Amino acid sequence: MVYADFNGSTPLSSDVCEYLVQRLQTGPYSNPNAIHSLGKKMMFGMEKCRRTLAKVLGCKSSQIIFNSGSSEGISHVFYSLCDDGPKDGKDIIVTSGIEHAAVVQCCELYATKGYQIKTIKTLPSGIVDLADYQKIITECKDRICLVTVMAANNETGVIQPFVEIGKIAQDNGIIYFSDTTQYIGKSDFKFDQSNMDFAVSSSHKVGALIGSGLIIAKDLSLLRSHVLGGGQEKGLRGGTQNYIGIETMAVAMDSFDRNKELLAKVRILRENFEKNIKQNFPAAVIIGDDSPRLSSTTMIAYPGIHGQAVQIELESQDIFVTTSSACSDNKPETSRVLQAQGIKDDIGRGVVRISLCTNANAELYSKIEVALTQAYNKLKKLHSF
Ligand SMILES: Cc1ncc(COP(=O)(O)O)c(C=O)c1O
Structure with missing residues (x-):
């Protein structure tokens, strides 16, 4: 059998399989937010994973918020930046025509809440047209609330010039979110060199157990919790963390980094x-x-x-x-x-x-x-x- 649908979902990496066999047999299991010593042990383990992921992904561990995967991360970024409706005359979201449905549907939702969506043209090469992007920025920069262009396309694998896109956004004081779901775990990604304000990742795209993921945020204060609960993840994402999923994500990304x-x-x-x-x-x-x-x-x-x-x-x-x-x-x-x-x-x-x-x-x-x-x-x- 040849499984050749890694962009759909990856099988567990061999390091993750090895880790899990041991982990499931020996435990421990506990709520990482519990005050007893087992809870503290779990929390310590989870924070270690955050540090491992931060090292591989080129960010600070304090910039990582764990969640259930990219669709949630994408909704969370849009919710945080757009849900109050346009503010200070910023009523434009700039996107591309090649985004994943999770981004497309967020744009569609916020189009019903007072935002205008401007779509950058795509060249026949599958790359967004930087000249068209620059034109949109020049014409509308004071009205742009968010630029959202993915890093690598899930269908074609074509890599977008995200560093340049982010630089242009940054030079104009505009927030840049990139859907990095396919790029992370299939290319070497360093958030601190990406010019992004937000990036996302999903465990099942990187060889880990399905059901966990993360947002990397340059400035956490821009995020607002869209899942209310017990104040987990600095109050920015309620709900008990999927700690085993997170552990496998750290193992998978560490393994990817060593084999890149x-x-x-x-x-x-x-x-x-x-x-x-x-x-x-x-x-x-x-x-x-x-x-x-x-x-x-x-x-x-x-x-x-x-x-x-x-x-x-x-x-x-x-x-x-x-x-x-x-x-x-x-x-x-x-x-x-x-x-x-x-x-x-x-x-x-x-x-x-x-x-x-x-x-x-x-x-x-x-x-x-x-x-x-x-x-x-x-x-x-x-x-x-
Ligand atoms: C580019 C891209 N963004 C977002 C997602 C959504 O990821 P998930 O289904 O893990 O939430 C996917 C999944 O296919 C994807 O390929």
């Missing part, structure tokens, strides 16, 4: 895989081919062949990938992200996403290459191409 030099090798394997497929199928299209991309993401289409058909063929060979099409009533559509970069339906409906991480090796890529070659040959014949 493997990313360069993975990139070479991915490039060879793409080159071989393109050699065999010159009509195949790799989305974001020439753009900076996550080392281990390939989004590929053969014009005219449906992505779901390819996915089913691959699954029949025990290879698990996804498409990016939103399907309704069996009418597959080119995803919003691909539409934003001008991809036409014959390609947009044909994509499959192959995503791995530092686990990738030559054998895995070779299995995928063989299976994809067979799938394209079979489907081409069926379509009489």
